Amino acid sequence: MSRTTLDIWVGIFVLVGIGALFFLALRVGNVSSVDLTDAYTVRGQFDNIGGLKVRAPVKSAGVVVGRVNDIRFDTNSYRAVVEMSIAREFEFPRDTIASILTSGLLGEQYIGLDPGGDVENLQNGDMLQITQSAIVLEKLIGQFLFDRAAADKD
Amino acid sequence: MNVWLSAFRRVGNMVTEGVWRLGFATRFLGLILLYSGQSLRRVHLTIREIYFSGVLSLLIIVVSGLFVGLVLGLQGYETLQRFGSGDALGVLVALSLTRELGPVVAGLLFASRAGSAVTAEVGLMKTTEQLKAMDMMAVNPIARVAAPRFWGGVIAMPLLAAIFTAMGIFGGWLIGVVVIGVDAGAFWSQMQAAVDFRYDILNGVIKSVVFGVAVSLIAVFEGYDCHPTAEGISRAITRTVVSSALAILALDFVLTSFMFRGTS
Numbered sequence: 001m002s003r004t005t006l007d008i009w010v011g012i013f014v015l016v017g018i019g020a021l022f023f024l025a026l027r028v029g030n031v032s033s034v035d036l037t038d039a040y041t042v043r044g045q046f047d048n049i050g051g052l053k054v055r056a057p058v059k060s061a062g063v064v065v066g067r068v069n070d071i072r073f074d075t076n077s078y079r080a081v082v083e084m085s086i087a088r089e090f091e092f093p094r095d096t097i098a099s100i101l102t103s104g105l106l107g108e109q110y111i112g113l114d115p116g117g118d119v120e121n122l123q124n125g126d127m128l129q130i131t132q133s134a135i136v137l138e139k140l141i142g143q144f145l146f147d148r149a150a151a152d153k154d
Numbered sequence: 155m156n157v158w159l160s161a162f163r164r165v166g167n168m169v170t171e172g173v174w175r176l177g178f179a180t181r182f183l184g185l186i187l188l189y190s191g192q193s194l195r196r197v198h199l200t201i202r203e204i205y206f207s208g209v210l211s212l213l214i215i216v217v218s219g220l221f222v223g224l225v226l227g228l229q230g231y232e233t234l235q236r237f238g239s240g241d242a243l244g245v246l247v248a249l250s251l252t253r254e255l256g257p258v259v260a261g262l263l264f265a266s267r268a269g270s271a272v273t274a275e276v277g278l279m280k281t282t283e284q285l286k287a288m289d290m291m292a293v294n295p296i297a298r299v300a301a302p303r304f305w306g307g308v309i310a311m312p313l314l315a316a317i318f319t320a321m322g323i324f325g326g327w328l329i330g331v332v333v334i335g336v337d338a339g340a341f342w343s344q345m346q347a348a349v350d351f352r353y354d355i356l357n358g359v360i361k362s363v364v365f366g367v368a369v370s371l372i373a374v375f376e377g378y379d380c381h382p383t384a385e386g387i388s389r390a391i392t393r394t395v396v397s398s399a400l401a402i403l404a405l406d407f408v409l410t411s412f413m414f415r416g417t418s
Contacts, residue, residue: 029346
């Protein structure tokens, strides 16, 4: 069996195809900024999660440290239970505050972690004690109008 | 009464015929996989088929990828700038190409460019009784003819889809950044932030592999199963293109609903 001119064309084709895949992987996509293969999960209860979605980022100081795994409704407390996994390399004190924030005015919602001062760190399966719900625009406007009305009366 | 009866018969015949062919196609796939070992030992046969279905499809894939990207760039910018988010053009172009348009349009082009050629070739081989002659000479026609064409298509299709997607993003960049003047930094950085390698790109590649298997199987099977007449070949080619297109779109829906089911 000898080499033919056909082989070089197939070789070029395969190279171009693999090159296109590399272009997609390196230039277009990001190989998940956080590696969540080694991660621990914590949960938090929120009164209102607004538009938070599964797979939304969990950020601390603006850096992505994890992702939201699961969102459920707890029928005992009537609150939303959000389960998030955080990469093992990032450790947070046990009294860390989780709040649901929005990136930009109309951007996606994410969970922001503000570390507290506890000496012990969060363990797998822990419950975050202090949480802050998403700001619902309608409620905010309602509050504002209500305050204005109260102020005008005085 | 007689008219009704014959119509009823025809419907029944179509159903049994369809089920029959489906079963035969499944057995055919099993045979191809079974004899793949034999034909992979003579790998130059498969390389030849990669040349015919992959390399010769490059031109149409590159050109149409470029044009799809150009159109996405124009249309996307026109819609996005109404909401003052023209910078998100890169995200729109990249996500729609990696997730959907890349695999699907490349699959449709592949079916009509390479699938139809394979059907015609195998069908003509059957019509001129070359397949029977091979059988007589103790050459297994499935290992010699069907399996290399099948694997050639399965290997070529994901590569073609990746090239299509890359060309589309290049087209979007050409229109967005070079012609319209979207900020290049925002275009690329927002794209990179939004497109996830595993979730978006890898799922697109999986899609294109599945489409490659479906189109190649349909193409080889229709050729192998055609009526050995001139009309039979032309019908088989039509069926290849039609059922490949249907299979791609239906499989795309199924795969999308598995891969990207709406969050929460």
